[in-house]
Amino acid sequence: MSARFKAGDRVRVRVGSPPGHFRTPAYVQDKIGAVERFHGDYRNPESLAYGGDGLPRRPLYLVRFPQSQLWPKYTGPARDQLLMDIFEHWLEPA
């Protein structure tokens, strides 16, 4: 699949808790981050977890979020970041 986003793009994480297995923790859902790097296309764990083949492969990104946006009570410096691998179908432009 061709990657929809590139490094630097602002993205919002979709909200959802589909039945079964998924890899997008609730604490980043609906948060806005920036694409740090595109990792490549990887098998979809939501299918692999149930014996599926994980195909088609899905674009996977490393996305960074300012810690202060994730946690209202974050006490560290504003420059601190949280980085997480997120599959493209969990991201939308922001």
Place this chain on the structure above:
Amino acid sequence: MREDHHDQPHAPDHPMTEFEWRVDAVQALLIEKGVITADEVRRAVEEMDARTPAQGARVVARAWVDPAFKARLLADAKATIAEIGITVGFDATIVAVENTEKVHHAVVCTLCSCYPRGLLGYPPDWYKSLNYRSRAVVEPRSVLSEFGLELRSDVEVRVLDSTADMRYLVIPVRPAGTEGMSEEELADLVTRDSMIGVAQARTPALR
């Protein structure tokens, strides 16, 4: 299926947990049905046990002394690690990130316990604990401080939550006063925890 599994050499000495019973039962069935052999299981355990943080330390030491190697490592870790004869195995992709005087990376897996096992061996128990996994993303500086690592406020802390196929290897800052040390001596300074990012590499005086 056998009723009694206590004849298995891998059986733990303590009363088995539900998960251990389940693994034991699945393994016994796979062997019984001829999908795998007991020797293959033994070899897989042996191979996993042979992996230690010393492998990662060799990679870091080479990156410290060879800027071109480090550049390749940051771009494509798995292929670059193979250059020095280390086969990471497994399907996961290793990604190397570099700590500097201005940026400090630390790795956690909030969902489970993803860890570059193919390179560093088994993760420490604390890495799998609910305490570390939940707090490392929320209050990383407090957690690092509890490990004895105080970071200045002008250092950017970057916590990596490895939720997918990437297994992160932190390249710690090369300690001062190590100029002229051999690659082998340098590797001795690279600890497991410094490659997870909860510590700095050892300084020569503290070896």
